[in-house]
Each structure stands twice: as C-alpha cells, then as structure tokens.
Amino acid sequence: MEAYPVKGRLVLAAAAVGSLAVAGCSSSSSSSSSTSSSASSGSASASTKACVASVGFEGPITGPVAPLGTEQLHFAELAVSMDNAANNTKITLVQGDTQLNPAMAVTVTQQFTSNASIVAVAGPAGSQEVEAVGGLMDRAGMAFISGSATAVALTTGKYPTFFRVVSKDSVQGPQDANYIVNTLKPKALMIVDDQEAYSTGLVSAMLPVFQAAGIKVDHESVSQKVTDFSSLVAKVTPTESVVVLPWQVAANAQQFGRDLAQEHKTAVIFGTDGLFSPGTFTISGSYVSSFGPDITAIPADAAIAQAAQAKYGSFGTFGPPVFAATHVIDEAIASVCKAGQTPSRANVLAAIKTTNEPASILGQPISFDSNGDLVNGKFFLFKITPAGKYQLIPSS
Amino acid sequence: MSFFFQELVNGITTGALYSLVALGFSMVYGVLKLLNFAHGDLYMVGAYIGFFIIQFFGGAADLSIAVPLLLVIMFVVAAGLVGGLGVAIERFAYRPLRDAPRIAPLITAIGVSFFLESSALLLFGAQYRVYNTSEFISLSSGIRIGSVTIDSVQIMVLVLGLVLMTGLRILVNRTRLGRQMRAVAADREAAEMLGINVNFVITATFLLGSALAGIAGVMGGLLFNTVTSTIGFIVGLKAFTAAVVGGIGSIPGAMLGGLVIGIAESMVTGYISSTYTNLIVFGLLIVVMLVRPSGLLGRVQLQKV
Numbered sequence: 001m002e003a004y005p006v007k008g009r010l011v012l013a014a015a016a017v018g019s020l021a022v023a024g025c026s027s028s029s030s031s032s033s034s035t036s037s038s039a040s041s042g043s044a045s046a047s048t049k050a051c052v053a054s055v056g057f058e059g060p061i062t063g064p065v066a067p068l069g070t071e072q073l074h075f076a077e078l079a080v081s082m083d084n085a086a087n088n089t090k091i092t093l094v095q096g097d098t099q100l101n102p103a104m105a106v107t108v109t110q111q112f113t114s115n116a117s118i119v120a121v122a123g124p125a126g127s128q129e130v131e132a133v134g135g136l137m138d139r140a141g142m143a144f145i146s147g148s149a150t151a152v153a154l155t156t157g158k159y160p161t162f163f164r165v166v167s168k169d170s171v172q173g174p175q176d177a178n179y180i181v182n183t184l185k186p187k188a189l190m191i192v193d194d195q196e197a198y199s200t201g202l203v204s205a206m207l208p209v210f211q212a213a214g215i216k217v218d219h220e221s222v223s224q225k226v227t228d229f230s231s232l233v234a235k236v237t238p239t240e241s242v243v244v245l246p247w248q249v250a251a252n253a254q255q256f257g258r259d260l261a262q263e264h265k266t267a268v269i270f271g272t273d274g275l276f277s278p279g280t281f282t283i284s285g286s287y288v289s290s291f292g293p294d295i296t297a298i299p300a301d302a303a304i305a306q307a308a309q310a311k312y313g314s315f316g317t318f319g320p321p322v323f324a325a326t327h328v329i330d331e332a333i334a335s336v337c338k339a340g341q342t343p344s345r346a347n348v349l350a351a352i353k354t355t356n357e358p359a360s361i362l363g364q365p366i367s368f369d370s371n372g373d374l375v376n377g378k379f380f381l382f383k384i385t386p387a388g389k390y391q392l393i394p395s396s
Numbered sequence: 397m398s399f400f401f402q403e404l405v406n407g408i409t410t411g412a413l414y415s416l417v418a419l420g421f422s423m424v425y426g427v428l429k430l431l432n433f434a435h436g437d438l439y440m441v442g443a444y445i446g447f448f449i450i451q452f453f454g455g456a457a458d459l460s461i462a463v464p465l466l467l468v469i470m471f472v473v474a475a476g477l478v479g480g481l482g483v484a485i486e487r488f489a490y491r492p493l494r495d496a497p498r499i500a501p502l503i504t505a506i507g508v509s510f511f512l513e514s515s516a517l518l519l520f521g522a523q524y525r526v527y528n529t530s531e532f533i534s535l536s537s538g539i540r541i542g543s544v545t546i547d548s549v550q551i552m553v554l555v556l557g558l559v560l561m562t563g564l565r566i567l568v569n570r571t572r573l574g575r576q577m578r579a580v581a582a583d584r585e586a587a588e589m590l591g592i593n594v595n596f597v598i599t600a601t602f603l604l605g606s607a608l609a610g611i612a613g614v615m616g617g618l619l620f621n622t623v624t625s626t627i628g629f630i631v632g633l634k635a636f637t638a639a640v641v642g643g644i645g646s647i648p649g650a651m652l653g654g655l656v657i658g659i660a661e662s663m664v665t666g667y668i669s670s671t672y673t674n675l676i677v678f679g680l681l682i683v684v685m686l687v688r689p690s691g692l693l694g695r696v697q698l699q700k701v
Binding site for chain 1: 399402403406407409410517521522523524526529530535540543545547616619620621622624625626627629630661662663665666669670671673674
C-alpha cells in the first residue's frame with residue numbers, strides 16, 4: 001500500500017543553473033562565515049570574480065508530507081537568499097522533489113551528481129532516503145546535510161559525506177520515553193508508527209524504555225495515507241492513558257484526537273516533530289517533542305522568522321533545521337571563495353567538516369563529529385494549551 | 397460485545413464511503429469496460445469543494461448560515477460540479493478513444509488522474525485543508541448506546557449513503573434511463589441498433605458516478621476532516637478493490653464490496669492489529685477472487701466466438 005509506482009512522480013524543477021562551470025571566486029564582502037575552512041588561507045587573486053555555485057535541495061515537495069517538504073524548501077530558499085546578500089555570493093538552489101520516497105530520491109540524486117555545478121546538497125528529508133542515496137553521494141564526493149533525518153544508523157561512518165543538523169533517534173526516543181514514564185506515568189499505552197523509517201526508528205528507541213518501566217504497550221501501525229482512525233481509537237482502553245504518535249502528518253494526529261474525543265476516550269497524545277504544527281494540530285493537553293525549536297520564541301531569530309512569515313506564511317519546526325543545513329553549505333562555499341578557490345565538491349566538503357558556528361537559527365552551536373552528527377544536539381518539548389498554543393516545557 | 401458493535405459501526409461507515417465511490421467505478425466499467433483510475437481523484441475534488449464552501453460561508457467556527465442548509469449546499473454543489481467534471485472528462489479524454497485498443501483509455505485514465513492531482517496541488521497548495529467538522533457539528537451529538545458511540549456525522553453518512561444507493565438501484569432497475577444503461581452495458585452495438593442514444597447514456601453514467609464520488613468526497617471531509625491533493629488515491633484504490641470484489645459492473649456488488657472491505661478493515665484493526673490490516677484484508681480478497689473470480693455478485697462473462 002505504501003508504494004504506488006505508477007503514481008510516483010518526479011517534479012524536478014530544474015532551476016536555471018546558468019553558469020554551469022563554476023567561476024573562481026572570492027567574496028569581496030565581509031563574509032559572516034564562521035566556517036573555519038581548510039581553504040581559508042588561499043590567495044586573494046580571484047577577489048574580483050563572483051562566487052558562483054549551485055546547491056541541491058532534496059525534499060518531499062509533493063506527496064503526503066508535502067506541507068513539511070514545502071516548508072523545508074522555503075527555508076532553504078530563504079537561507080540562500082540571505083546568505084547571498086550577506087556574503088556577496090551567487091549561490092543557486094536546484095530543487096529536487098523526492099516525495100519522501102527512496103526511489104525518487106535516488107533519481108534526483110543521480111541528476112544532482114551528474115550536474116557539475118552542484119557542489120553540495122541540503123537534504124534529503126527522510127532517513128530511508130539517506131540510506132538510499134548515501135552511496136551515490138559518497139561516490140560523487142558530494143556533501144549532503146539533512147535537516148530532518150534522525151535514524152541512528154545513518155551516522156555510523158558508512159556515509160562519509162553525510163551530515164545532519166538535528167539530533168538522532170537514540171537521543172530523542174529515550175528522552176521522550178523517559179518523560180512519558182516519569183511524568184505522565186501511564187500503566188499502559190498505545191504507540192502507533194506510520195510505517196515510515198522515521199517513525200519506526202523512534203518507536204524502536206522508545207519501546208525498551210517502556211518495557212523496562214513495566215508499561216504494557218499496544219504497538220500499532222498505520223500508513224501515512226490513512227485518515228480514518230475510528231477503528232484504532234476504539235481499541236484504546238481506559239488504562240491506556242497515553243497514545244504516542246511519532247508521525248509526520250499533523251492533520252492525521254488532529255483527526256486521531258478528534259476520534260478520541262468522539263469515542264469519549266481521555267488518553268493524552270504524545271507526538272513528535274511532524275506534529276509541531278500550530279493551527280493544524282491543536283488537541284489541548286497533547287505533547288509534541290521536536291528536533292527543531294520554535295524559532296518565533298528565539299529573539300536572535302526574529303529577523304528570519306519575520307522574513308519567513310512575510311514571504312511564506314506560518315511554519316513549524318521542519319523549516320529552520322533546513323535553513324541551518326543550507327546556511328552551513330552556503331558558508332562553506334563562501335569560505336572557499338574567500339580563500340581564492342573555486343568551489344568544488346571536495347573543498348566544500350572539507351569546509352563543511354570543519355564547520356564551527358557558535359550560534360545558529362536552532363539556538364545552539366553547530367559543529368559535526370567525525371561521523372557527521374551534530375555535536376550536543378538537543379530536543380525540545382512542547383505542551384499544547386487549551387488555546388492551541390505550543391508552550392515550551394522542560395523535557396527532563 | 398460493545399467493542400464489536402463499535403468496530404462494526406466504524407466499519408460500516410467507512411464501508412459506505414467506499415461503496416459510493418465503488419459505484420462510480422462499477423457503473424463506468426459496466427457501460428464502457430473502462431477502469432477509470434481518475435475516479436478516486438473526483439472524490440478528492442468533491443472534498444475540496446466541500447471545504448471551500450465551508451470557507452465561503454465564514455469558516456467552520458464562524459458559519460453565517462444554518463448547518464443543515466450548509467450541508468445541503470455542500471452535497472448539491474459537490475455533486476453538480478464533480479458530476480460536470482466527470483462528464484467533461486468523458487467527453488474530452490475518453491470518448492475520442494472509445495474505439496481504440498483498451499489499453500489506450502486505461503493509460504489516459506491514469507493521465508487524467510495525474511492531471512487532477514497535480515492541478516489540485518498547483519491550485520490549492522500542498523498544505524492540508526481541515527474541515528474542522530467538530531466546530532459546527534458537536535462531537536457529543538449523536539447516539540450513545542452503552543459504550544457504543546455513533547456521532548451525527550456517522551449517522552448522516554450512513555443514512556445518506558443508504559438513500560443514494562437505494563435511489564441508484566431504483567434508477568437502474570425501474571427507469572427508462574436505467575434500462576438503457578443496462579442495455580448499453582450488455583451490448584453497446586445492439587443497444588445502438590435498437591435506437592438507444594449511447595452517447596447520452598454514457599454521459600449520464602459518468603454524471604451519476606462522478607456526482608456520487610463528489611458526495612462521497614464531502615462525506616469523507618466531514619468524517620476524516622483532512623483534505624489534500626493525494627487523498628483520492630487510497631480511497632480510489634479501496635473503492636476499485638470493492639468494485640472488483642463485489643463483481644465489477646454490478647451495482648449491488650459495489651455496495652456489498654465496499655461494506656465488506658470497510659468492515660474487514662475495522663475488525664482486523666480492532667481484533668488483531670492495525671499493523672496487519674492491509675495484509676489480512678487484501679489476503680482475504682485474494683481468496684475471494686480465487687474462489688469467485690467474477691466477484692461476490694458478479695456474473696461470469698461468456699465470450700462469444
């Protein structure tokens with residue numbers, strides 16, 4: 001049911017990449033880059049040339065999680081636009097629609113790797129997609145930074161060009177599960193995965209904590225495409241006081257909450273990441289754990305939040321990490337140009353590896369360990385108020 | 397026992413929705429022998445129409461008209477517009493291929509499905525549109541027998557579905573148009589020789605089938621709340637399966653098939669696990685097909701040589 005090859009579509013908006021061969025470049029402006037690139041000691045002979053490069057974007061622009069993918073695309077565009085202005089670079093974003101489908105991600109990646117002007121990629125969104133394209137990216141020597149792929153297995157060293165600006169399931173899963181065990185104290189609970197790698201990965205990380213605490217767990221599974229939860233909700237017993245939904249589609253969780261109310265069930269919903277969607281998921285008393293912060297509550301992000309709001313409307317927590325990922329790439333390119341070199345996959349990859357941003361849109365520093373994981377990554381926990389607002393609460 | 401009845405109610409409600417969409421599949425197949433894969437997307441268009449009508453009248457939380465009137469307008473407008481869209485699709489996409497090899501209209505149907513889905517994406521965006529039904533139809537309204545809850549929306553879907561299916565059955569069995577439909581389904585050339593306006597009958601079939609899909613779309617929006625450009629796929633697939641299981645081309649078969657699938661899904665989810673719902677339901681369907689290849693109420697087609 002998940003795969004539907006006939007309808008698998010590729011909306012690869014091949015954005016104009018006018019200057020295919022990349023010019024040697026150097027920024028004449030004062031770059032705000034904090035990337036300590038190995039290329040930073042290059043000559044300044046190319047200072048009059050424009051710093052031109054292309055960055056690929058891989059995300060689910062269409063399909064069931066298109067709202068999240070579109071938000072990611074918007075924030076990638078915003079990062080490129082702001083970084084171009086700040087660094088005097090001419091970076092172009094090339095869009096690739098993966099639909100959260102590994103096969104589509106492979107097709108997009110093949111096109112990106114055969115496009116010589118693309119020096120790095122922001123994305124893909126899903127862990128299963130990273131698994132599908134990791135080898136291709138490695139062979140092409142292409143750095144790729146995901147803003148939402150959280151599976152533990154991705155950063156064991158098997159994909160040496162992979163990085164992520166969010167923390168991994170082995171952090172989020174136990175952290176969320178411990179909060180549920182220690183604070184919500186259920187005797188039994190239902191946990192429902194959405195049959196995607198993201199969701200099943202988190203469930204796998206949570207289950208041992210629940211089992212160790214002696215909580216009776218009913219593990220269920222529904223496709224992301226399903227919107228009728230009445231039968232599943234009927235199974236929620238009075239002792240199951242918590243329903244854990246590690247889902248990506250907030251509207252589905254809203255419907256689940258509505259079905260709970262309709263069938264007079266009082267279980268509290270505990271969701272993750274994709275459920276952070278003010279205006280869509282508004283079930284009072286629910287919890288949402290997110291790998292991204294609510295940037296509207298971070299004073300230093302006010303300008304970015306206002307720009308995003310003005311240009312694209314409301315947003316959740318999937319966009320800002322992609323902004324951070326794209327910004328890391330942009331700064332790496334700028335640092336290469338500052339060093340008088342022409343951006344290439346090799347020198348951009350080297351610059352990304354040495355990224356050391358003391359502050360970021362995510363409210364935390366960004367640097368990577370040797371496997372591409374974000375150093376000291378953290379998660380954020382919110383509780384939905386009766387007014388539908390997301391209130392940040394301590395998660396441990 | 398109450399758990400069983402709750403799951404039964406849930407299954408029948410979802411099944412009624414599948415049945416309405418399956419009817420359109422079956423009717424079109426009956427008269428044209430065409431698997432109209434765009435039919436699920438007509439459901440999606442109907443759901444969008446319902447959503448925009450709610451917005452037109454002030455939005456779910458601030459409606460400017462009475463709820464019963466709103467519902468009537470939603471169903472009537474969705475039926476009319478989606479019916480018209482179905483007629484247009486038949487006229488411009490399928491009619492020119494009526495005498496072409498059967499693979500041609502099949503591929504065209506897939507193309508129309510893509511067209512509708514992509515158009516909805518471009519026109520309405522990627523974001524989920526939410527009916528927020530509970531804002532204007534209270535979740536506490538409806539019937540509660542013991543711990544079995546049937547809310548007002550479920551009751552409405554069940555009653556309206558029953559009325560529409562009964563009405564369609566009467567139309568097909570007891571009216572002149574129904575006789576013409578059955579004649580065209582039995583032998584299009586012979587029907588034409590007998591003076592039946594085949595084009596009119598096919599147009600009427602598309603109009604009715606598509607209108608039912610539009611109404612089902614509004615029902616789906618009210619029941620499940622969320623609308624996006626891809627919702628037609630899963631419902632279309634289930635409805636197509638329902639039509640085949642019931643016996644494609646058979647109207648009672650489509651009704652029965654939808655209910656069988658809806659109830660089977662609900663029971664498997666309730667008594668076994670949602671993890672195995674599709675596996676078990678579609679496994680059962682394979683068994684049904686092996687035992688009765690023409691479907692539960694389908695007739696074996698004799699091939700004349």
